[in-house]
Amino acid sequence: MNIKSSLIACVSLAALLPINAIAQTITDEDLGALIKRINQLEQEVRSLRSELDSVGSKQVGSKQVGLAQKEQKQDQNKGVIVIKDDSDDEPSVSFNWKGAPEIKGDGGWSVKPKGRVLYDFNNLSSVPSSLDIPGEGLSSEARRLRFGIQGTMPGSFGYKLIADYLDGVKLTDAYFTYEDGPLTLTLGQHNTFQGLEELSSSNDTSFVERAAYTDAFGFERRVGLSATYQLNDFLLEGGVFTDNIDDLDDGNNSFSVDGRVSYTTVIDDTFIHLGSSVHVRDLGNEIDSIRYRQRPFVHSVNTRFINTDDISGATDELSYGLEAAAIAGRFHVVAETHWAHVARSEFADPTFFGGSIEAGYYLTQDTREYKGGVFKGVKVNDPVSNGGTGAWQINFRFDRLDLVDAGIVGGAQDAYMASLIWTPVNEVRFLFNYAHLSYTDALNIVEGAPNDFSVNVIGLRGQLGF
Known part of the structure; x- marks a missing residue:
């Protein structure tokens, strides 16, 4: 089990504990500390999720390296459409009417x-x-x-x-x-x-x-x-x-x-x-x-x-x-x-x-x-x-x-x-x-x-x- 899955499981277990049982075993001071810790864990989970998403994007992007990237621009004043291939230096083509x-x-x-x-x-x-x-x-x-x-x-x-x-x-x-x-x-x-x-x-x-x-x-x-x-x-x-x-x-x-x-x-x-x-x-x-x-x-x-x-x-x-x-x-x-x-x-x-x-x-x-x-x-x-x-x-x-x-x-x-x-x-x-x-x-x-x-x-x- 990876870090992301473990943290999510802990937070979910804490959320499922009966409230009355917590009230009997935890003092007000301990309850405040626990809530503070849960908030910290939530922030860490969000941070880890963001990093993992970033890693996923890079992995997907790495598969597209070397593929032609087409960009289409239109000059509103001249009505010219330009299609350009940046990856392999192929010539651009413009369409005018x-x-x-x-x-x-x-x-x-x-x-x-x-x-x-x-x-x-x-x-x-x-x-x-x-x-x-x-x-x-x-x-x-x-x-x-x-x-x-x-x-x-x-x-x-x-x-x-x-x-x-x-x-x-x-x-x-x-x-x-x-x-x-x-x-x-x-x-x-x-x-x-x-x-x-x-x-x-x-x-x-x-x-x-x-x-x-x-x-x-x-x-x-x-x-x-x-x-x-x-x-x-x-x-x-x-x-x-x-x-x-x-x-x-x-x-x-x-x-x-x-x-x-x-x-x-x-x-x-x-x-x-x-x-x-x-x-x-x-x-x-x-x-x-x-x-x-x-x-x-x-x-x-x-x-x-x-x-x-x-x-x-x-x-x-x-x-x-x-x-x-x-x-x-x-x-x-x-x-x-x-x-x-x-x-x-x-x-x-x-x-x-x-x-x-x-x-x-x-x-x-x-x-x-x-x-x-x-x-x-x-x-x-x-x-x-x-x-x-x-x-x-x-x-x-x-x-x-x-x-x-x-x-x-x-x-x-x-x-x-x-x-x-x-x-x-x-x-x-x-x-x-x-x-x-x-x-x-x-x-x-x-x-x-x-x-x-x-x-x-x-x-x-x-x-x-x-």
Whole structure:
């Protein structure tokens, strides 16, 4: 029997003695001494019990030495969860939520799902209403349905792989990057530095569709190698490219050199952006097949009201543009122009023009975001998830596209546009878009349409992007 058991037995026996017997054999003085001794024994029992419990804990703890000890900490301000293994120095892993889970590990590894779902409802009506133009009436479509991943790898490398699933599986972005301070190298399919709005994500544009010249002049992602370099307030971008990855199987072998330079500064709390771009392209096997055309600011209408058709004898393409933007609190203004010059072997060389000017204002306490030479999505100051109203923005734009020159009559389009955008939370937007489009020199481009006519377009978009 151990000490702890003996002491407990003695105390229990004393407690069971008949009280009358104790009273007959023990005097008052002896009784007081006995009670005092019992109290001392009780204290010793408690002390021994505490020591034995401590010994037991150490024995249990000794069995866990060498096992992984996981600790989980959450930063309430950033929403970052960190899981760390202290016993064997395995790397920690952090989970962050920005519309989708972003996972980061020590050594430079990270991965984040990327995606966007854009669904449009549109209505086109002709002016005068007696015209019977293809595409009139209500239409709707899933404008974009893109999913993929992006992240980083050890050694300052990164990657991005995004595909659109609307019509089969088509790669939009597929490239690797390498960063070294202000220098970033990119290899694969990516944008070719065409201009401010084209390089800005479709998740963040002010209208349902970008300026008319961006699609008309064939701006798209291509396979190539490029470099960007941040030199103080200047951002230098340039690269060499071939065709879009979906066109490589067709035997196309165009080759282009593309570049852009932009400058940013702040004057009296107003952010200023100035930029220009140039693109020189040998059309290769695309000779005689280049053409410029555009839909009426809604993609679900397949009719092109402005169209050069195939340009005979085209061998090379030179395009260049200018861009300027300013952000002052809740107000922003942006203007872009672009020219496309086509060199032809036997005919005069046409030069076409496109451009737009836009002004916008947030009705709420929000501002348009800008980073790395492009516009970014708004960071909602008072989201509905916190009981707020979200971000409300109004925009106005004049847009012109002129495809008439050197004997080519592709028509001219002037668009007067307005939009209302509600962003309830950072990753969700709803856009209401109105446009009045006026066409000139458009005879026979669309069967049944006169030389000069107009259309009204109403568009509504629901959007989720992360």
